[in-house]
Amino acid sequence: MNNPILDFRSDTVTKPTPGMLEAMMMAKVGDDVFGEDETVIALERKLAATFNMEAGLFCPSGTMTNQIGIKCFTQPMDEVICDQTAHVYRYEIGGIAYHSAASVRLLYGERGILTPELIEPEINEDNIHYPNSSLVVLENTVNKGGGSCYTLAQIAPIHHLCNIKGLKLHLDGARIFNALVATGDKAIDYGQYFDGISVCLSKGLGAPVGSVLLGSKETIKKARKIRKAFGGGMRQAGFLAAAGIYALDHHVVRLKEDHDHAKALAEALAKSKYVKSVMRVETNIVVFEVGTGQAQKIVHHFKEKGLLCNTTSANTIRLVTHLNLTPAMIDRAIEIILHL
Ligand SMILES: *Cc1c(COP(=O)(O)O)cnc(C)c1O
Numbered sequence: 518m519n520n521p522i523l524d525f526r527s528d529t530v531t532k533p534t535p536g537m538l539e540a541m542m543m544a545k546v547g548d549d550v551f552g553e554d555e556t557v558i559a560l561e562r563k564l565a566a567t568f569n570m571e572a573g574l575f576c577p578s579g580t581m582t583n584q585i586g587i588k589c590f591t592q593p594m595d596e597v598i599c600d601q602t603a604h605v606y607r608y609e610i611g612g613i614a615y616h617s618a619a620s621v622r623l624l625y626g627e628r629g630i631l632t633p634e635l636i637e638p639e640i641n642e643d644n645i646h647y648p649n650s651s652l653v654v655l656e657n658t659v660n661k662g663g664g665s666c667y668t669l670a671q672i673a674p675i676h677h678l679c680n681i682k683g684l685k686l687h688l689d690g691a692r693i694f695n696a697l698v699a700t701g702d703k704a705i706d707y708g709q710y711f712d713g714i715s716v717c718l719s720k721g722l723g724a725p726v727g728s729v730l731l732g733s734k735e736t737i738k739k740a741r742k743i744r745k746a747f748g749g750g751m752r753q754a755g756f757l758a759a760a761g762i763y764a765l766d767h768h769v770v771r772l773k774e775d776h777d778h779a780k781a782l783a784e785a786l787a788k789s790k791y792v793k794s795v796m797r798v799e800t801n802i803v804v805f806e807v808g809t810g811q812a813q814k815i816v817h818h819f820k821e822k823g824l825l826c827n828t829t830s831a832n833t834i835r836l837v838t839h840l841n842l843t844p845a846m847i848d849r850a851i852e853i854i855l856h857l
Contacts, residue, residue, distance in 0.1 A: 520823050520849060521823070521846065522823055522825060523823055523824045523825065523842065523846050523849060523850050523853070524825045524841070524842075525824065525825060525826040525836040525837055525838070525842070525850070526825050526826055526827050526837065527827075527837050527839075528692075528720045528721045528775075528801060528837045528838070528839035529719055529720060530839070530841070531723040531839050531840055531841045532725075532841060533723070533724070533725050533760060534723070534840075536763065536767065537723070537724070537760050537763045537764065537767075540759045540760065540762070540763040541756050541757070541759045541760050541763075542756075543759070544556045544755045544756050544758070544759035545755060546753040546754075546755035546756060547753065547755065548752050548753065549575075549750070549751055549752060549753070549754045549755070550745070550750040550751070550752060554752075554753060554754055554755040554758070555755065556755030556756075556758045556759050556762070557575050557751075557754050557755050557758040559758070559762060560573070560575055560729065560758040560759075560761045560762050561573030561574060561575055561729060561758075563762060563765065564716060564729045564731060564765070565731055567704045567705070567765070568704050568705070568707045568708045568714055568716075568731050569704075569705045569706070569707065569708030569709065570707075570708045570711075570714065570731040570732060570733070571732070571733045571734045571737070572731070572732060572733065572734045572736075572737035572738075573729045573730065573731045573732075573737065574729065574730045574731075574732075574737050574740045574741055574744060575727060575728075575729055575751075575754060575757075575758055575761070576727070576728050576729070576730060576744060576749050577726060577727065577728075577749055577751070578719075578726075578727075578728055579604075579689070579691045579715055579717040579719075579720075579728040580608075580609050580612065581728065581744070581747060581749050582715035582716075582717075582728040582729065582730035583604070583605050583609060583612075583654075583687075583689050583715050584605075584609060584612045584613075584616050584617070584747075585730055585740045585743045585744055585747065585749075586687045586713035586715055586730055586732070586740070587605065587612075587613055587616070587617050587619070587652065587654070587687065588616050588617045588743050589713065589732070589736050589739050589740050589743065590651065590652045590685040590687060590712060590713060590736075591617045591619045591651050591652050592619075592649070592651065593617070593618035593619065594618065594619070594620075594648055594649065595617075595619045595620075595648055595649045595650070595651040595652070596619060596620045596621065596622050596641065596647075596648035596649065596650045596651065597613055597617075597619050597620070597621050597622070597651070597652045597653075597654060598621075598622045598624065598636060598639055598640070598650060598652065598653045598654070598684075599621065599622075599623065599624070599631075599653070599654040599655075599656075600623070600624050600625070600626045600629045600630075600631055600656070600659070601623040601624065601625055602626075602629040602656075602659060602660075602661035602662060603629070603654060603656055603661075603689070604656060604660055604661075604689055604691065605654050605656075605689055606621055606623065607661070616747075619648075619651075619652075620648050622639050622650070624636065624639060626659075626662075628659060628662035628663060628665035628796075629656060629659030629660075629661055629662030629665060630659065630662065630665055630667060630671070631653075631655060631675065632671070632674075632675070633674045633675055633677070633678045636653060636675065636678060637678055637682075640682050640684065650682075650684060651684055651685060652684060652685045652686070652687060653675065653679055653684055653685070653686050653687070654686075654687045654688075654689060655667065655672065655675065655686070655687070655688050655689070656688075656689040656690075656691070657672075657688060657689070657690055657692070657693055657696045658692040658693075658695050658696045658699075658799065658800050658802070660691065660692070660802070661829075663796040663797075663798075663799075663802050663803070663804035663835075664692070664695065664779070664798070664799050664800035664801055664802030664803075665799050665800075666695070666696040666699050666700055666799050666800060667696065667700075668700045668702060669700070669702045669706055669707070669710070672710050673710065675710075676709075676710040676711075685712040685713070686710065686711050686712055686713075687711065687712060687713040687714075687715070688707070688711045688713070688714045688715065689715050690714050690715055690716045690717070691715065691716075691717040691720055691728075692717070692720055692721055692800065692801070693707075693714070693716055694716075694721060694722060694769050694772055695721050695772055695775075695776070695800040695801055696800065697769075698769070698772040698773050698776065698800075699776060699799055699800050708731075711731075712732060712733070712736065713730060713731065713732045713736060714730070714731040714732070715728055715729070715730050715731075716728060716729050716731065718760070718761040718764050718765075720839075721768070721772055721775060721801055721839060721840070722761075722764035722765065722768045722769065723764055723768050723839065723840045723841075724757070724760040724761045724763075724764045725757070725760055726757045726760070727757050727758070727760070727761050729761070768840060771840060772801070775800075775801040775838040775839060775840070775842075776798070776799075776800055776801055776838075778801075778838040778842060778844075778847045779798045779800065779801050779802065779803050779836070779837075779838045780798050781847060781851060782803050782836055782838070782847065782850060782851065782854065783795045783798045783803050783805070785850075785851040785854040785855055786803065786805045786854055788855065789854055789855060789857065791807055791808070791811070791815060791857065792805050792806070792807060793805075793806040793807060793808065793832075794806045801837060801838045801839065802835060802836075802837050803835065803836040803837075803838075804829060804833055804834070804835050805833065805834055805836075806832055806833050807832055807833070807834065808832065809831065809832050810831050810832065811832060812828040812829075812830065812831055812832050812833060812834050813828055813831070815834060815857070816828055816834060818857055819853065819857070822853045822857070823853070824850055824853050824854075
């Protein structure tokens, strides 16, 4: 019997389900650059309403929604404040410098989680030598933090600080629904705290393509123009937006299953001799530590047994759960972990 490949490399590897493909094929579409794709418009309105924001903009990737958001909220020579693990800083190819001509102030949060106490001293005072601190970017969940998450109770005082200091606040919510499921916070309560929110449909939600930037009507009007300049104006994109709508309707409630799977994997890892430590699992990401220089070798041994995952450093490995991993596949993965 052939065992299926167990792909834990990322929650981006999912393939559309039959129901999602059906929804895509049935989509009513039009030219979205002309503002005539009713399915794209429906997705943008649906997500905006979900987060209590005024408007949304459908983009091909989360990198694009983040970078457009940052460009909307900064001027050249401004400074963006974020954690040193932030996707917008580490994994978007220096886009903040390239697209927005802004500098970045890096903070060192616990598992990527920032606090007002960390942020406040790093906001520049008005001085001819200093860049203007204009934007704080939070990530929820924190990818490099091993899927750690903010509660709204932690976000509210950061918003308050930004508000009194005149800074904008942007959320890289690539995995915001994982955070909502884990914390029990409500999406509808988010809008009041953020000037911009980027939501990925192609991570845990399982759509093939797409992210949405949320903001005020004015922000999204500006963002729409920047998207065109980035070459991100799409035509009959409703086929893709339909996958996003389907994902929001069907794949949010099941995220808890991914989190439970991640916890089960972490328990198995904690029992394994080759594992030195396992980061506390909060959502769908498991990061664990092995002996110095051993990570690559262990990933290779896993691969020989049909379990795919990636190193995150010379002695850390990451597993990510998602909707294409069934309970039976998790059981099989646990066996592989326990008997490596
Ligand atoms: C995946 C991801 C993004 C967006 O990535 P794209 O591949 O461009 O869609 C942004 N932020 C975080 C934290 C991510 O994990």
